[in-house]
Amino acid sequence: MSKIKLDQRFSPYQMPSVIIGTIVEGKPNFMLCTWVSRVNRTPPIWMASINRKHLTMNAIRENGNFSMNFPSSDLVEVTDYVGITSGRDADKSSLFNIFYGETNAPMIEECVLNMELEVEEMVERPDHFIVLAKSINTYADQKIMTDDKPDIKKMNQIVYTGAEGRPTYWVVGDKIGDAFSLGKSFKETMTTK
Numbered sequence: 001m002s003k004i005k006l007d008q009r010f011s012p013y014q015m016p017s018v019i020i021g022t023i024v025e026g027k028p029n030f031m032l033c034t035w036v037s038r039v040n041r042t043p044p045i046w047m048a049s050i051n052r053k054h055l056t057m058n059a060i061r062e063n064g065n066f067s068m069n070f071p072s073s074d075l076v077e078v079t080d081y082v083g084i085t086s087g088r089d090a091d092k093s094s095l096f097n098i099f100y101g102e103t104n105a106p107m108i109e110e111c112v113l114n115m116e117l118e119v120e121e122m123v124e125r126p127d128h129f130i131v132l133a134k135s136i137n138t139y140a141d142q143k144i145m146t147d148d149k150p151d152i153k154k155m156n157q158i159v160y161t162g163a164e165g166r167p168t169y170w171v172v173g174d175k176i177g178d179a180f181s182l183g184k185s186f187k188e189t190m191t192t193k
Contacts, residue, residue: 011162014160015035019032020056020067021106021108023105027093030092032080036048047131047133049125050128056087060119065133068117069107069108069113071108076169079169101137112140112157113140117136152172158170
C-alpha cells in the first residue's frame, strides 16, 4: 500500500455546522462555527474554537453564554451566509425566529436542535479561543423525535468537511451499526484464538 503525504492542516473528519447565537449591543447575532465538539459527558461540556477577531467571540467573552443551533439541510444557504457575513457589516438579528431559555442567549426556532450554554473556561491559542461551555438546556423539534429520542436521519443535519481540498457541506448518510456493540463478536473471535 502506498501513502501520499498530505498538508499538515488536512482534516479527515466531518464536523457539525452549528450556528452560534450571542447578544451584541442588545441584539441577537449569529455566526457559523464548524469547529465544535462535546468534550465531557457529565457534566455536558462542549468546545467551540472561535477566531479571536470575530464579533461573536467578543460577545461570548462579555456575556459568558451563547447558544448552539443545529440547522438541517433546508437552511444551508442562510447557514453559509451567517458564516461569510460579519455582524459588524450586517444586522443578522432578523434572519430567524428567535426564542430564549434560561441564559438569554438567542436560539433559532428553525433549527432542529438548540442548546444554551454557559462558559466555563476559555483557552487562548495563537489565533483562536477554545471556549469550553456547559450545556444548560437542550431543545429538539418534535418532528425529529423517534421513541422520545432525536433521530439523526430526521435531523438531516448539515456537516462540514474540508477533506476534498475545499470546504463543503454534507448531510449524514446511512447507519452502519451500533457503537460499542459491533466489536463484541470480533472480540469473541479474538479470545478463542
